[in-house]
Amino acid sequence: MSGFTRSVVVGGNGAVGGMFTELLREAGSRALVVDVVPPPGRRDDCLVADVTAPEPELAEVLRRADLVLLAVHEEVALRAVVPVTRLMRPGALLADTLSVRAGMAAALAAHAPGVEHVGLNPMFAPAAGMAGRPVAAVVTRDGPGVAALLRLVENGGGIPVRLSAEEHDRTTAATQALTHAVIVSFGLALTRMGVDVRTLTATAPPPHQVLIALLARVLGGSPEVYGEIQWGNPQAASARGALAEALRSFGSLVGDAPDGDGGRGAEGLDCAFQELRRLMGPELAAQQEHCRELFRTIRPTHDEGETR
Template sequence: MTRGDHTTDLLRRCVVVGGAGAVGGLFAEHLLRSGAEVLVVDPGAGAAPAGEARFLRGDITDIGPDLREEIGRADLVLLAVPEQVALAAVKQVAAAMRPGALLADTLSVKGPIADEILAHAGDVEAAGLNPMFAPSLGFAGRPVAAVVVHDGPRTRALLRLVESWGGRAVRLGAHEHDRLAAATQALTHAAVLSFGLALARLGVGVAELAAVAPPPHATMLALLARIASGTPEVYWDVQWANPQAAAARQALAEGVRTLAGLLDGRADRGGGVRGGPGRAGATSSAPTLGFYRDTCAEMFGALRPYS
């Protein structure tokens, strides 16, 4: 992107609230690289991203005169903050924005924020983005879920920017987003964390497991280590804030009970898990199943045994 690019002209002045954090910092950095003027707003004294970003210490739920003026000049206000902060901020942030500017968020749950925007932010464009990856991995080749509440030229410009950074914008409705997030995030994290709890109940240590771990188990250990060393608040929000996460956890528990019933001879072998436990989850179309089978083989080939 160059500073003369039309997309950047539509998003010339950007306010990134929570830009000192990992997700906000990712967006602030890329907006800067695309030629935008970026103001990072954060209640802490953390450093702003490298480059030309300005920094303003402030509380987005209690907007002072300086922050109100900055918001009023902005083409884009991006809320990269926890859900409760974003929900509390929408009404007054929207009131401070000029009509036609873009209000965006990076929440992992979209239903409540979409309702709040519909109730209080009718004069501005609005879109929710959810990078479906850890910020440290970067945008390249990775999906970014996009829930557009009020469409317009700045919303489309932001999605074009995401794609220019290498991301893949996937448009979804708010309910559809939360349903898929419950399956792709809440269910996945719950399965990995439950695996860790099960290991603790079995009384086996990671060191002795790692010495003999076959590739599937080593992969699960790697996933467990990544989640355990991540930011607890992020994983808590995925499980707690999404109203559909409870159903995902229930489905996981029922899946384990069904498998146990099959192996104990208590369940109908013709139902529940078609074709037996070895076929569990094999419901994808053949091309998709083949892709993930081959991907798994590549992953296993890259795994190095712990020593």
């Protein structure tokens, strides 16, 4: 059993909400989907309602729920905090799936400090499935409901990773905002170089092939979603600033600066590599092996793989 006899998933018609709805139902919870628009041909499976202004039917559902999960945009979730928590019974769990934590932490502290709450951010596309994948978990107020929901994630194959709200936003600024900025900037640089992608893919070593593949993956997504990651995270701007500064520093190391020369560049790169090896620490060897395995899937080889 899930530990939640009755659960409500607001935004359950979306990809993330649908994933958690299925997880709850498979564990035996009577999970009701609440959304502003029902899925085509399945109106009976969804209560059409606005969670930011609950009318009597939704209000009664919220009063009886053991778990209310907000799988909606941040703006909607923040507006829902006050009306939802005023209706929830004592001991019920509030959860959300926001990708930025600072705003929700502030809203709960101001309006519902006594409500048990956890934020769950799946660090993967729902279509990929939860099995073996990390789910960032930010616990605002701990309790038995939080423990039950994290067990449910584990039973579904997910790997909960506990973080504070500040740690979460700093980490996702690196893993998401910075990563996407690197990939899109790489693509924009290619457009400015005037290169032919067919020629690149025909001649590229594995590191470049990986970057091309990452660019193609991003381009298969929604610009709005990628934009929200950049605009919504309060630490994303500093991550992009760090990237821009790092690129300028790299340029000076290899001689782009007016007073740069090859000798200083080689010495500077050696120092940079030492700094980066310290950053990687004990993870360096494992990630090098991970890279070799990745390259073997791109171009099978009997040697130790691409090192450039």
